Amino acid sequence: MSEILRVENLKKSYDGFVAVNGVSFGVAKGELKALIGPNGAGKSTCFNMLTGQHRPTEGEVFLDGENITGRKTRDVWRKGVGRTFQITGTYQSMTVIENVQMALMSHHRKLFSMMPRAWKLYRDEAFEFLDTVAMADQADRPCSVLAYGDLKRLELAIALTHRPRLLLMDEPTAGMAPSARIELMQLVADIVKDQGVSVLFTEHDMDVVFAHAHHIMVLNRGELIADGSVTEVRNNPQVQEVYLGGGTLFKEEDAHA
């Protein structure tokens, strides 16, 4: 299987503090891969370098063989990389469906269009995406009143609108009830299967990770200490030390730090 994403020796330092230190890995096409690690390990920082929010101090990122290191966020998106954030950033002044329509307008390159009524554009298409994440019944609610878990699902719908090749999800289930987590990740797993999207996600809940991830990577203090199948990673002594030995098997309380 060929790789959709290849990362070589990625490094990020803030005034001497190294948040991510020489990380290399790949994500295969059609794979659901987890990136785990304690808080502050550098997971979000990693994601931010992949999607252009931050420029890597060193290293390179390849999307399906094309070097996209340091490209702007919006260019990376146009190349078919979707992204959800640890802290959601949906448009508060729009309705649920308008949030999806906004992404569709961007996808169809209608951003500078001044004539059509935006709320009429791509409404049916947007409905379908909302349906995928079981949010269709809330389509016309203002985004500002959504429950946290619903926001996360909305974000997922938004990230799917341009039919990404690769989807990066930063703690997609943080703040959700355990049953809802499994459900959401099941949804993601289905999408991976149906649409052939590759997914890289970070997650604190080990049940979710072990239940759905095809492969797992473990990041600790900015360094990748394991990358392999679920069983390999489970049985890796170094990982056990970080997680079990250190006693910091992830707790939900940490997730927002």
Add this chain to the structure above:
Amino acid sequence: MAFFFAQLLTGLANASSLFLVASGLSLIFGVTRIVNFAHGSFYMLGAFIGVTLMEVLPGHFGFWGSILLTGLAVGLIGAIVEIVVLRPIYRAPELFQLVATFGVILVIQDLTLMIWGAEDRLGPRAPGLRGIWRIFGEPVPKYDIVLIAMTPFILFGLWYLITRTRLGVLVRAATQDREMVGALGVNQAWLFTGVFALGSALAGWGGALQLPKGGADLLMDFNIIGTIFVIVVIGGMGSLPGAFIAAVLISVLNVLGVTYLPSSTLVLMFVVMAVVLIIRPYGLLGREEVAGEHGQVGAPETPIRPYGRLGQAVIAGLLVLMALLPLVADQFLLILTIDMIVFALFAASLHFILGTGGLVSFGHAAFFGGGAYAAALLVYHFDTPMEIAFLFAPLAAGLLALGIGWFCIRLTGVYFAMLTLAFSQLVWSLAYQWRAVTRGDDGLISIWPTDWLSGTVPYYYFTLILGVGGILFLRHVIHAPFGYALRAGRDSPRQAEAMGIDVKRIQFAAFALAGVMAGLAGGMFVFSKGSVFPTELEIAASFDALIVVFLGGVKTLAGGVVGAGFMTVVEDWLTRLEYWRLLLGLVIIAVVIIAPEGIVGSIRSAWARYRGTGDEEVAK
């Protein structure tokens, strides 16, 4: 060389008072995030109270004692203003407080006029420091030397306060992370009041200290405020050392400017500010303002909707009424309505960039006045027919907006506001000083419309069609994908970029469109008045539009329009009274406190509550 050195000393002496005032503004902003336009008023109060006290208290002790007491008195006034006016509105949208502080300016102006009268006061000389010392043969006032000697102590005192005391710890914590204050177990309301009082006291001390060099007059508040903002912005918002460096820089520059480039000091100052902000967007020692991860501050807006049947019927009814107005109205009412429409379009164009785009521009008058001047210049110098000259108003304003926007759009928040202000001052100074072309403050006159539009009634219809058309067009754009993209960039720039939206480019285009519309209003304005003066480009003109938009309500375009109508009528009515500023100020403050969503916003909320639907909420 000696002369130059003496000039430098004068600059340094001026800097001490400026630094005091600027550090007060900087502190207030850092902690409360309030852009306090009334800061100049506290400075003015300091001067007047200082003069009065010095008349009563004699001798050395009296002089310095008066200065000390003045600061305390002004600090007390500041505390009262904060508690009465600002405390109720901290939850209002960001920069909304600005309008309230503008109301405070007006109130203080008239109160000062009532108490001290219209005459300028000469400041008393400082006892024992009346003469001069000769330095390299050049005369330097003794008081200047004392001021220069005092400045390091002031700086040290403030530094000590901020870095070594508990109050300072709180202030720094609040400046860096607002949520932390709550965690420190401090009553935030009183911290804000305390800081506001301290900042006001600093302004009061600044006003009293400069008395022997200047005096007290009723224009001091506006004269100082531009300079102070420039200093704070150049130094970096919230940075005391930055304010100090900038105060010295600007004071020296001013002194040299007066000598070598007389009557261009204002321009010079704003040019320096523009250059600094272009090179260092957050000022010399300022820190980048990290936009919150959560997007907008304050209560989220409700989604916009096209007008329903009822709304459309009301709008149509209003338009019919306006179309029929010439049948019943006299000349005066028609002209008032023309003013209102012109102002409404101007306000709507500002609303577009401010409300929908989230970019608070302090210099929007540059495009209104710029458009007016563009048309007027063509008519005045080339006898261009009105039909053609008029087209140049929106065109030139749009080009101007492209130019200014190119520099400003990269900034956000207060820095964006200040850079737009700086550029509008540049445009103003061109109109004011390039007399050969613009005739300076004599203005351009005899700019009348073509024959077929020369009557009041035809011109009324001309304005009605273009003005209402412009406003409806803006409304249409807000509901189009472009308007949505603009709002997306405002709500959450990060999310917008992560869905392929080039936020800055959208904002740039929106800024230009707002400029075009303001220019259109300017064109309508100049041919209705037959003249244009630099006042149309002044800071006050930009603020008028800002106030109107905030008063009407930022959240809907109708806000700007209603605000403009409200303001035109209220001003027309109030200016006939003697103390109209006081009344206008009180009206503004009252609206801000009672209806923090603006007039339209509050009506909408009330309507929603009355209907019981609200904008939500389906039972879960």
